[in-house]
Amino acid sequence: xxxxxxxxxxxxxxxxxxxxxxxxxxxxxxxxxxxxxxxxxxxxxxxxxxxxxxxxxxxxxxxxxxx
Amino acid sequence: xxxxxxxxxxxxxxxxxxxxxxxxxxxxxxxxxxxxxxxxxxxxxxxxxxxxxxxxxxxxxxxxxxxxxxxxxxxxxxxxxxxxxxxxxxxxxxxxxxxxxxxxxxxxxxxxxxxxxxxxxxxxxxxxxxxxxxxxxxxxxxxxxxxxxxxxxxxxxxxxxxxxxxxxxxxxxxxxxxxxxxxxxxxxxxxxxxxxxxxxxxxxxxxxxxxxxxxxxxxxxxxxxxxxxxxxxxxxxxxxxxxxxxxxxxxx
Numbered sequence: 001x002x003x004x005x006x007x008x009x010x011x012x013x014x015x016x017x018x019x020x021x022x023x024x025x026x027x028x029x030x031x032x033x034x035x036x037x038x039x040x041x042x043x044x045x046x047x048x049x050x051x052x053x054x055x056x057x058x059x060x061x062x063x064x065x066x067x
Numbered sequence: 068x069x070x071x072x073x074x075x076x077x078x079x080x081x082x083x084x085x086x087x088x089x090x091x092x093x094x095x096x097x098x099x100x101x102x103x104x105x106x107x108x109x110x111x112x113x114x115x116x117x118x119x120x121x122x123x124x125x126x127x128x129x130x131x132x133x134x135x136x137x138x139x140x141x142x143x144x145x146x147x148x149x150x151x152x153x154x155x156x157x158x159x160x161x162x163x164x165x166x167x168x169x170x171x172x173x174x175x176x177x178x179x180x181x182x183x184x185x186x187x188x189x190x191x192x193x194x195x196x197x198x199x200x201x202x203x204x205x206x207x208x209x210x211x212x213x214x215x216x217x218x219x220x221x222x223x224x225x226x227x228x229x230x231x232x233x234x235x236x237x238x239x240x241x242x243x244x245x246x247x248x249x250x251x252x253x254x255x256x257x258x259x260x261x262x263x264x265x266x267x268x269x270x271x272x273x274x275x276x277x278x279x280x281x282x283x284x285x286x287x288x289x290x291x292x293x294x295x296x297x298x299x300x301x302x303x304x305x306x307x308x309x310x311x312x313x314x315x316x317x318x319x
Contacts (some may be wrong), residue, residue, distance in 0.1 A: 014207075015143060017150035026145050028139070030272055037277035043281040046292055047269050051149065058153055063162050063305055066205045 019061070025054040071284045072225060074291075075216050078263040079130070079229030082212045085256050087237040089171075093201030095241065096175025097194050103193040109198030117206040121214065121227075125158040128218045134275050139274025148264025155258035156298055160305035163279040165254050167174075182187040212264070220269045262298065 016023045029050035036043035098106040128136060157163040175197075185192040214231050217223030270280065270287045280286040 014211075015146050017146070017153075019153070022149055023146045024202055026106070026142065026149070030145075030276055033273055033278060034138075034276040040295055044273055046288070047273045047276075047278075048293050051145070051265060051269055051294060055149060055153060055298070056301060057162075059156060059301055059305060062153075062157065063160075063308065066108050 016064075019058045021056050021061075022058050025050065029054075069284060071220060071287055072222060073268070074263065074287065075220050075222055076225055076229040078260070078267065079216050079226045080144045080233050081212055081256050082260045082264065083230035083233035084237055085253060085260060086208050087233055088253060090202050090205035091237055091241045092172050093175055093205075094198050096172050097179045097201075100176050100179040101156075101194045102190055103144055105200045107196035108190060109195040109203050112195075113199045113202035113206060116203060117210055120207075124210075124214055125223055128214065133219075133221070134274070134277075137219050137271040138275025140215040141268045141270070141275050143211075144264050145216055145266030145272055146268075148261055148266075148268050151261030152258060152265050152294075152298060153261075154307065155254065155261045156229045156302050158254050159302045161309055162238065162305065166257075216267065219267075258298075262291060262295050266294055269294070 029047055031042050033046050036046065094106060094110055131139075154163065158165050178199070179193070182193045209230055211225045214223070217226030220226075266287065269290050274280065282289070
């Protein structure tokens with residue numbers, strides 16, 4: 001059981017890391033991109049904008065905690 | 068050679084170099100204090116596990132359709148790359164201390180000196196496990212980057228060549244220096260790697276989701292420029308915010 005927990009924790013830290021909201025936001029942004037492109041909208045701009053917004057939000061939360 | 072090919076080689080080279088510098092610091096810290104035999108056997112065992120992983124995963128990924136692969140790889144690279152970029156921005160803006168390879172080396176040496184002697188199967192178990200875990204964990208990130216970059220671009224060989232070049236360079240420099248590579252601008256490289264991983268993740272993730280990038284592969288440079296410029300702006304804003312004096316409360 002201990003090894004399964006450490007294995008799961010390793011992958012969680014590896015992929016999700018310190019801020020789960022960023023990973024969740026990325027999943028939503030990718031999902032929206034998929035839906036829009038399959039509805040005929042070439043939403044190439046969505047993911048770069050989402051990345052910057054998610055990054056800024058995560059940094060804002062982290063630095064507000066630190067200061 | 069296309070833009071994305073050059074960036075794949077550069078990305079795997081830089082990312083692998085950073086991880087290998089960290090693994091080298093662990094191996095040197097243990098090997099110098101406790102001897103090389105068990106330490107190097109630990110390194111060898113970890114390399115065998117990593118090679119087996121590449122041998123198993125590489126061919127398995129070739130049967131996945133390229134669009135699906137790009138979507139999965141893009142999502143994973145995005146999540147992974149944004150962690151690197153986030154940490155690099157926090158370090159550059161002064162909110163997190165810079166990674167100090169020399170301090171890490173001293174810490175590993177002290178821990179290795181304090182640890183008791185536990186002989187198993189003719190091996191110093193501490194040296195073996197620390198070297199094995201260090202190389203395996205840092206190596207897993209290298210394997211992940213090589214496989215994801217290589218498979219999404221259908222250029223595993225070139226991605227592996229980038230990592231191999233980093234291995235030769237880091238191990239060669241470590242043998243020559245006989246110490247941790249503290250002169251390597253690790254934080255700057257980590258920033259660049261975070262930027263490349265995130266940009267590739269964005270490019271492939273969106274492509275896997277069905278997007279047609281304007282300008283095709285050339286738009287990858289645009290993505291790097293956009294995320295790079297935005298992250299530099301975030302560093303500047305955070306730096307200013309960090310040094311700004313706290314607001315003085317007006318007297319009642």
